[in-house]
Amino acid sequence: MGYTAAVAGASGYAGGELLRLLLAHPAIDIGEVTAGGSAGSRLGEHQPHLIPLADRVLSATGADTLAGHDIVFLALPHGRSAAIAEQLGDGVLIVDCGADFRLRDAAAWERFYGSPHAGTWPYGLPELPGARTALAGATRIAVPGCHVTTATLALFPGLADDLVEPDLTVVAVTGTSGAGKAPKPNLVGSEVMGSVAPYGVGGVHRHNPEIVQNLSGVTGGPVKLSFTPVLAPMPRGILATCTAPLKPGTTAAAVRDTYRRHFADEPFVHLLPEGTWPTTAMTLGANTALVQVTVDEAAGRMVAVAALDNLTKGTAGGAIQSANIALGLAETDGLPVAGVAP
Numbered sequence: 020m021g022y023t024a025a026v027a028g029a030s031g032y033a034g035g036e037l038l039r040l041l042l043a044h045p046a047i048d049i050g051e052v053t054a055g056g057s058a059g060s061r062l063g064e065h066q067p068h069l070i071p072l073a074d075r076v077l078s079a080t081g082a083d084t085l086a087g088h089d090i091v092f093l094a095l096p097h098g099r100s101a102a103i104a105e106q107l108g109d110g111v112l113i114v115d116c117g118a119d120f121r122l123r124d125a126a127a128w129e130r131f132y133g134s135p136h137a138g139t140w141p142y143g144l145p146e147l148p149g150a151r152t153a154l155a156g157a158t159r160i161a162v163p164g165c166h167v168t169t170a171t172l173a174l175f176p177g178l179a180d181d182l183v184e185p186d187l188t189v190v191a192v193t194g195t196s197g198a199g200k201a202p203k204p205n206l207v208g209s210e211v212m213g214s215v216a217p218y219g220v221g222g223v224h225r226h227n228p229e230i231v232q233n234l235s236g237v238t239g240g241p242v243k244l245s246f247t248p249v250l251a252p253m254p255r256g257i258l259a260t261c262t263a264p265l266k267p268g269t270t271a272a273a274v275r276d277t278y279r280r281h282f283a284d285e286p287f288v289h290l291l292p293e294g295t296w297p298t299t300a301m302t303l304g305a306n307t308a309l310v311q312v313t314v315d316e317a318a319g320r321m322v323a324v325a326a327l328d329n330l331t332k333g334t335a336g337g338a339i340q341s342a343n344i345a346l347g348l349a350e351t352d353g354l355p356v357a358g359v360a361p
């Protein structure tokens with residue numbers, strides 16, 4: 020059976036990546052494409068790489084333009100999803116790339132986002148234990164933040180198998196497209212090029228509570244996290260270096276075996292061969308997350324590194340993967356597994 024999907028925020032980075040992937044999806048056709056201030060203009064003005072869609076005209080984002088589709092992908096600024104979802108009703112699958120429905124803890128939401136909590140939707144990270152069951156048949160999906168997907172995939176097997184203490188450090192280097200298309204003061208070209216810069220330092224980044232939510236869900240107990248994002252002069256990609264203290268008796272072989280087992284049946288998450296470390300380049304344009312793990316004996320810590328493309332597995336690809344599960348399609352439909360190299 021064929022489905023039709025609308026994409027809201029089609030002029031932005033996440034919307035553009037959704038459209039690129041949906042063009043190759045065997046069971047989903049592209050319906051309405053919508054935007055904010057760009058409504059009325061040709062899609063080709065904003066996404067010149069999407070040749071087959073160049074002459075589509077962006078419409079205004081609203082329940083009227085988004086209604087009548089089987090699926091609505093929302094790639095809008097935070098805070099816009101609840102009103103749209105309410106007006107569209109229950110008979111449509113809504114997949115929100117924004118943050119509005121990711122957190123379960125309303126107090127944490129208010130502390131990090133500074134606005135009232137909209138609610139919680141089934142969480143779109145299929146590889147997390149139990150997630151596929153919650154996603155099957157869902158009509159609402161909250162797509163994780165891109166740093167969150169990277170850190171969660173790097174760390175959850177070690178925590179799930181009780182090999183490490185839940186006292187975690189994550190340093191995640193990210194490309195600039197994670198910040199969206201709208202101009203930002205710290206994203207002026209001459210300041211980004213030729214330099215790397217930390218931001219959101221000291222536990223204040225809004226992905227902190229989401230990483231903790233995922234990993235404390237795995238351990239069933241509290242999780243301590245120090246998370247530092249670092250902006251790098253590249254358009255796409257995230258590489259997260261994650262460490263945790265080893266529990267007594269944990270060996271390098273046990274760590275490797277655990278990661279191999281957890282990812283064995285995953286179509287998109289792979290433990291690389293021993294000695295090969297992930298790079299962002301290996302994942303560009305693919306829905307993959309590539310992981311390597313080792314033990315730093317002298318420091319007594321596990322070191323897990325994960326790389327992914329923030330716009331693909333980190334947003335649009337992850338959104339489509341979860342939508343495939345919700346609709347009962349093959350999870351891999353329309354999703355590339357090979358990156359672009361060099």
Ligand SMILES: NC(=O)C1=CN([C@@H]2O[C@H](COP(=O)(O)OP(=O)(O)OC[C@H]3O[C@@H](n4cnc5c(N)ncnc54)[C@H](OP(=O)(O)O)[C@@H]3O)[C@@H](O)[C@H]2O)C=CC1
Binds near residue numbers: 032080099
């Ligand atoms: N970029 C990434 O790596 C990731 C992004 N996300 C999330 O995806 C969402 C989109 O992000 P991204 O694509 O990067 O952002 P962009 O700034 O690139 O795009 C934003 C889109 O939203 C539209 N828009 C802006 N304001 C309004 C409005 N008031 N009403 C309707 N449409 C509006 C814009 O249209 P117009 O051109 O008309 O302004 C544009 O299409 C965000 O919630 C973000 O947090 C999630 C994970 C990772």
Ligand SMILES: CC(=O)N[C@@H](CCC(=O)OP(=O)(O)O)C(=O)O
Binds near residue numbers: 117118193196197
């Ligand atoms: C480089 C950069 O600024 N990246 C963004 C993360 C993008 C993301 O995952 O977005 P949402 O959680 O907003 O959906 C950031 O760190 O805020």
